Amino acid sequence: MKISVVTPTRNQSGTLERTVRSVLDGGHPDVEHIVVDGGSTDATVEILRRHPHVRWTSEPDRGQADAINKGFRRATGEILCWLNSDDTYLPGALRRVAQIFAEEPDVDFIHGHCLRINEKDEVIGIHLAAPYPDRRLPDHAISVSQPASFWRRRVYETLGDLDTSFAYAMDLEYWLRIILRFRTRMVPEVLANFRYVPGTKSFSHPDAFLPEVLRAYRKHGGRRFSPFTLDYLWGRYVPRVKRLLGRPLRWGAGLLFRHRPG
Numbered sequence: 001m002k003i004s005v006v007t008p009t010r011n012q013s014g015t016l017e018r019t020v021r022s023v024l025d026g027g028h029p030d031v032e033h034i035v036v037d038g039g040s041t042d043a044t045v046e047i048l049r050r051h052p053h054v055r056w057t058s059e060p061d062r063g064q065a066d067a068i069n070k071g072f073r074r075a076t077g078e079i080l081c082w083l084n085s086d087d088t089y090l091p092g093a094l095r096r097v098a099q100i101f102a103e104e105p106d107v108d109f110i111h112g113h114c115l116r117i118n119e120k121d122e123v124i125g126i127h128l129a130a131p132y133p134d135r136r137l138p139d140h141a142i143s144v145s146q147p148a149s150f151w152r153r154r155v156y157e158t159l160g161d162l163d164t165s166f167a168y169a170m171d172l173e174y175w176l177r178i179i180l181r182f183r184t185r186m187v188p189e190v191l192a193n194f195r196y197v198p199g200t201k202s203f204s205h206p207d208a209f210l211p212e213v214l215r216a217y218r219k220h221g222g223r224r225f226s227p228f229t230l231d232y233l234w235g236r237y238v239p240r241v242k243r244l245l246g247r248p249l250r251w252g253a254g255l256l257f258r259h260r261p262g
Contacts, residue, residue: 001078001098002030003150006071008064009085010038015195016047016085018121020054022193023083026094032077035085036067065170069161078153086195087147088117093191097150100187108152108182112191114145119197127194131186132179137222142179146171147192155182169212176220 005023009016016035023033035056037044048056055074061067068082079101083089100110116125130143149171159177162170178184216222 001102002032002076003028003079003081003094003098004032004034004072004075004077005094006068006075006080006082007033007035007085008038008067008071008082009035009040009044010067011040011042011044012085013040013043013047016044018088019083019085020047020051022088022090023094024053025091026089027092027096028094028098030077030098031094032075034071034074036061036071038067062164063167065162065164065166068170069164072156072161079150080153080156081150083147083192086197088121088193088195089147090115090190090192093148096187096189097191100185101150101152104185106183107185108155109149109178109184110151110187111144111149111184112187112189114148115190115193116196117193119195121193123193124196126190129186129188132184134183135180137176137180137217137220142172142175144172144175145192145194147194148190149175151178151182158182166212166216168209169216172213173216173219176216176222180220 003026007016007019007023020033020035023031033054035048035054037048037056037058038061039059045058048054048058057070061070064084071082072080079097081097097110101107111129113129114127115123116127118124127145128143129145129148132138132142155178158181159174163173164170166173
């Protein structure tokens with residue numbers, strides 16, 4: 001069962017080598033690694049040339065989602081996923097993913113826990129996955145970590161490409177499409193590492209996510225204002241208020257809802 005890993009990248013030579021090696025260390029013998037570079041001006045191409053097993057291109061694109069779509073169109077695997085060029089898989093993760101899909105042929109999408117790491121690969125937190133009822137949109141934040149998510153080719157053949165109108169929440173919008181149409185399974189195991197450092201979109205532009213998150217939910221019939229919205233606002237903005245006031249806030253919406261956005 002071949003796994004196709006698509007890696008979009010642009011000027012991330014500082015972490016790309018670790019990403020490529022983590023795919024090799026994934027422990028599965030049949031892996032196709034496709035790197036779509038958006039025309040980097042750093043050492044990205046030099047790194048890619050050192051890894052003949054990687055299929056890669058280097059040319060301008062229209063952003064991250066466009067690069068990922070290019071990779072999926074070239075992919076030939078039965079299992080698809082994408083791994084950004086600053087994230088990594090845990091050793092043996094791909095072998096485990098292939099095993100689960102082989103044992104559960106009716107499952108279309110699986111996702112697991114994901115560690116948060118810094119620029120030195122030190123663990124600074126964890127994003128816990130949570131199961132969701134199939135074919136029903138949750139009102140709270142869905143707890144799906146992009147680097148620890150995998151799906152069958154039939155999912156992509158049915159849903160098509162990522163929505164390139166999303167610059168930040170293209171993964172969430174895709175998960176919502178999957179949840180509404182396919183059978184999902186949460187794996188209570190850590191499968192990947194998400195790098196949270198200055199310069200990444202999650203670190204540098206946290207406020208840009210909310211409008212796209214809400215747009216993704218509305219696109220698929222979600223409520224304009226839900227417990228998820230309140231929880232998201234609490235998690236993003238209350239720490240700022242606490243710093244301004246210089247005093248702790250002991251109660252809030254975050255205590256009421258079990259799931260938090262990643």
